[in-house]
Amino acid sequence: MEWTGAKYADRPTVEVQAWVDALPERVWAIVSDVRLMPEMSPELQSAEWCDGTVGDAAVGRRFVGRSKHDALGEWETTSYVVECEAPRVFTWAVQDPATPTALWRFTLEPENGGTKLRQWMRLGPGRSGLSLAIDRMPDKEEKIVFVRLREFENAMTGTLAAIKERAEAAHA
Numbered sequence: 088m089e090w091t092g093a094k095y096a097d098r099p100t101v102e103v104q105a106w107v108d109a110l111p112e113r114v115w116a117i118v119s120d121v122r123l124m125p126e127m128s129p130e131l132q133s134a135e136w137c138d139g140t141v142g143d144a145a146v147g148r149r150f151v152g153r154s155k156h157d158a159l160g161e162w163e164t165t166s167y168v169v170e171c172e173a174p175r176v177f178t179w180a181v182q183d184p185a186t187p188t189a190l191w192r193f194t195l196e197p198e199n200g201g202t203k204l205r206q207w208m209r210l211g212p213g214r215s216g217l218s219l220a221i222d223r224m225p226d227k228e229e230k231i232v233f234v235r236l237r238e239f240e241n242a243m244t245g246t247l248a249a250i251k252e253r254a255e256a257a258h259a
Contacts, residue, residue: 102207105247109254115174119144127249188215
């Protein structure tokens, strides 16, 4: 990731991608099951659908995620599925769908007998834990945002590698 000097209000984004040797339907079964994500993310500790069921992801469904970060502590958020088109796109808004603290998306495209998988996220516009750090050190906002985006990029790269491994193992 290159330095951009972005501020939180710029709603900066991060995107990573990987090619998976499995059909989109197989990859979809993994990325749309929020309960599996903690196994593939160092920060996300748990995720559960709010209604207690384990059914398929769908627009309007909510899930609670519990996260942990050495510098930011532990927290819980409710996310709302805002886009869900199997097996193409799965998007959720964190906290408030109208003004989320972050928007996250997986996109899947058939490619060369497998799947091009992308994970994308955007900070803001709603206030988050990162906003509290910026409030304490406003002169370091660009650095705080950059460091957090770089952390996301590294974590997302690891998440896609774990999804790839899981999908390809099931495919074999």
